[in-house]
Amino acid sequence: MRKRIDQLNESIHPEELELLGWLLDSWLMLQPLIPVLTTPMPDRETVQRIVTSFCSQNQICDSSALVRACQGLPEGEIELVLERSLAFAYTVEKLADLVLDHKVNKLRGRGLEFIAEPDVPDAGGLDLLDESLSQVASLLSPEAQKYGLKFPKGMILWGPPGTGKSLSAKLAAKKMGVPLLAADWGSIVGASRPDFALRELLELTQALSPTILYWDDFDKGFAGWDSNADGGVSRRLSGKLLTWMQEHEYPIYIVATVNRLGMLPPELIRRFDDIFFVDLPHEGAMYEIFNLHLQKYFPEFRHASISPWTDDEWRILLRDYRLCTPAEIGNAVRKCAEEIYYRHQVRGQQPDELKVTLDDLRRQRYQFTPSMLRDEEQILAIRNQATYAKSASGEDRSRFSLPLQELFG
Ligand SMILES: Nc1ncnc2c1ncn2[C@@H]1O[C@H](COP(=O)(O)OP(=O)(O)OP(=O)(O)O)[C@@H](O)[C@H]1O
Ligand SMILES: [Mg+2]
Known part of the structure; x- marks a missing residue:
């Protein structure tokens, strides 16, 4: 603001300029003494009442997700946001999502970081x-x-x-x-x-x-x-x-x-x-993680019950990726998709969908050294203390589970 006042220097009378400077200095001095009045947020019962009345007026079922999405907003704002969002929502779930989006954007304006959507719909193996x-x-x-x-x-x-x-x-x-x-x-x-x-x-x-x-x-x-x-x-x-x-x-x-x-x-x-x-994934978890990431780029992996690869082919792939973290598996799948896309581009092809082979993924595996091997000592030091905590994943009950054996001597 000072800078702005200085810029005005030429276009403004010196006495007016002095007055402005004095006002600015007084404001800066007084600012810490000015109380900030905040309107208390409505409690859960009040939010529930507003949402129920809004839903009955608009003939929609209210839901606890919608009430939760509205919590943390001032009373007047809840009504406004519900009103505005209803025009874009076909279901009560969508309405709750839109209200939540509004709350999130408000937060961003206050300097708190809001975390983006997860890049996969689920976490394999946890x-x-x-x-x-x-x-x-x-x-x-x-x-x-x-x-x-x-x-x-x-x-x-x-x-x-x-x-x-x-x-x-x-x-x-x-x-x-x-x-x-x-x-x-x-x-x-x-x-x-x-x-x-x-x-x-x-x-x-x-x-x-x-x-x-x-x-x-x-x-x-x-x-x-x-x-x-x-x-x-x-x-x-x-x-x-x-x-x-x-x-x-x-x-x-x-x-x-x-x-x-x-x-x-x-x-x-x-x-x-x-x-x-949260440890390195077992075989069954790796199978889930691969599928979660493959589904993002290759539609043939989107049918949960039918896989384009046989169980024996999967076992080969899982063996290759043993000791890889889920992040490394996700990256390998993404890189494969990028390379396959590029191959089509070079040949001037535009297929309806991308397809990946087992060999594409096996080759990709040899392009990097898993962090478990690269930073073995640090990771073992972390894993050796794991007994103090609960395990995030249960026993491997999948058809890919390995017979019990010692992986780390
Ligand atoms: N269980 C999982 N299932 C599917 N994908 C996963 C899983 N775990 C990790 N990923 C993939 O790896 C990416 C990175 O994982 P994430 O950021 O959760 O790791 P992290 O444990 O927090 O690592 P860091 O300790 O370095 O912060 C995720 O965005 C996701 O793509
Ligand atoms: Mg992290």
């Missing part, structure tokens, strides 16, 4: 984690509170890189029908007023609840916390986060992803209800 998330989602319903059940605090997803921790957080938000708010511990600790930054983030999260508060790569933000290298800021803030987690009664579920669990303060780890270890 059945136990998935079941636990379904349980958390069921506790979101108001019926659960009638039985005196409290909303759980959160979970830590721990494991080597590329195993699906961030993907699971995104899918969890979808499953629960709530927004996923991504917060970055490192930037809060490094903010000019870290205590204020944390308080503001937690207040905003409360206003937007129900929501998932997602701390991605949480361990990275805690580097050096115990040596007080940051002047004790991280330690003090984690104490505040801890107290907040203990005391708040909002339906806010925290998902924190970490590679190295030992980097977090132990008292903070204890506050979480569950710690899941």
